[in-house]
Amino acid sequence: MHHPTTVARPANQSLARVLAHAIDAGGKPRHRIASECGMHRETLLRVARGERPIGLDEAALVLAACGAHPRATIILALAGQEELACEWMHGEMGEFLEEFFTSLPVHLQRTLGRRIEDLRPRWANGTSQLVARMLAKHIDDFVGRDITMSLSR
Numbered sequence: 102m103h104h105p106t107t108v109a110r111p112a113n114q115s116l117a118r119v120l121a122h123a124i125d126a127g128g129k130p131r132h133r134i135a136s137e138c139g140m141h142r143e144t145l146l147r148v149a150r151g152e153r154p155i156g157l158d159e160a161a162l163v164l165a166a167c168g169a170h171p172r173a174t175i176i177l178a179l180a181g182q183e184e185l186a187c188e189w190m191h192g193e194m195g196e197f198l199e200e201f202f203t204s205l206p207v208h209l210q211r212t213l214g215r216r217i218e219d220l221r222p223r224w225a226n227g228t229s230q231l232v233a234r235m236l237a238k239h240i241d242d243f244v245g246r247d248i249t250m251s252l253s254r
Contacts, residue, residue, distance in 0.1 A: 112179055117151035119178040120163050122187040124149055127167030137166040164190065173198035 124134060124145070135145040138159065145163070147153040155163075161171035169190035177186035177198070189195040209217065 113154050114151045115181070115183055116155060116160055116175070116178050117149055119174060119183055119186045119190070120155070120160060121149040123164050123167040123169045123174070123190055126187075126191065127169070129167065134163065134166045138162040170195035170199040172202055176202055 124131060127134060131145060132142045135142040138145065139162070140148075140159070144153065148155045148159070148163070157175060160175055164171040164174050167190075173195045174186045174190040177183075177189070189198065213220070
């Protein structure tokens with residue numbers, strides 16, 4: 102039997118590849134990352150090669166030690182979005198998703214209340230497209246306001 106927070110084999114391989122990228126891109130020596138995570142350097146290397154299962158708590162420690170946004174990176178990796186996890190882990194998009202994933206459940210509960218039971222899983226993809234379009238419009242409006250303000254000076 103495995104530890105309850107240890108991820109399943111395919112997910113572990115995906116997470117290992119993302120961790121290997123974080124370690125390589127982190128700009129710190131591997132021994133220092135391992136030390137900050139409370140593990141031996143060899144253990145860290147075995148984790149990054151996918152030879153040793155890793156719990157989500159350990160993965161979050163490694164990502165944080167590498168300067169990545171742990172929750173967003175783990176969620177993307179486990180959702181099969183390894184490439185985006187690696188691309189966004191150190192940037193503002195990773196930081197945005199970290200906050201978004203943390204705050205969304207609270208706002209859904211607060212806004213929908215008992216109507217949360219009326220949500221259907223099939224609406225998730227359309228809702229994510231709606232949120233992306235809404236964010237694009239918000240960014241366009243924000244940029245437009247900045248341009249107008251700078252022209253009026």
